[in-house]
Amino acid sequence: MRLDATYFRKFCLVCYQDHSDGYTQLIRFSDGENYEEIKEDLENLVKLGLIIESVTTDGHKSILKAIKKSLPDVTVQRCLVHIQRMCLIWLTRYPKHIAGVELRKIVLMLMKIESENDKRYWTMLLDQWFTRHKSYLLERTIHQESGRYWYTHKLLRRSYFTIKRALPNMFHFLKNPSIPATTNGIEGFFSHLKNHLDLHRGLTIRHRIDFIKWYVYLSNDR
Secondary structure (H helix, E strand, O other): OEEEEEEEOOEEEEEEEOOOOOOEEEEEEEOOOOHHHHHHHHHHHHHOOOOOOEEEEOOOHHHHHHHHHHOOOOEEEEOHHHHHHHHHHHHOOOOOOHHHHHHHHHHHOHHHOOOHHHHHHHHHHHHHHHHHHHHHHOOEEEOOOOOOEEEOOHHHHHHHHHHHHHHHHOOHHHHOOOOOOOOHHHHHHHHHHHHHHHHHOOOOHHHHHHHHHHHHHHHHHO
């Protein structure tokens, strides 16, 4: 399963989609990606008889928490594209320090991992990077008057630790090819939906929601 959400003006659409054929199993209109709602959705899908082998998601905290609570035995695959995209934003296109330059190169290799050997080599590079630049990551800036401090290289740290925390759930697709490595399929679905909806910009919120329901229904029918 692919699980993702997209935002429109004044509401959020949460979508649960089968990876094998792109069939949308369930949608929810809400004000955001809320833990209780997602937990309820997953439990209802199971009650309806859906067998969920894995869930590929972008790593939103509420989604991960809901999966862990409702589907403790289901494999969670973190979307590699999302991890790569966010890290590249934080590292910027032209990092000023060699640590950022090197980590950016490692991040750019992420989507080229296609085997266990690729994975081992990539994680080795990541570990070696951390060993070389650990002291740089620990550098702090201290406010002279208050004595408060913060880590100097916040975005570099954020990039590294985002990968480190996600690492246990980044490569399940290597052992099971039926597990999607990314949420690209559902993001493409959202993109097409918004393109069609943009042709009817004068619709009220109620009519926009009705349009989305019909769009999902007709997409499934095809």
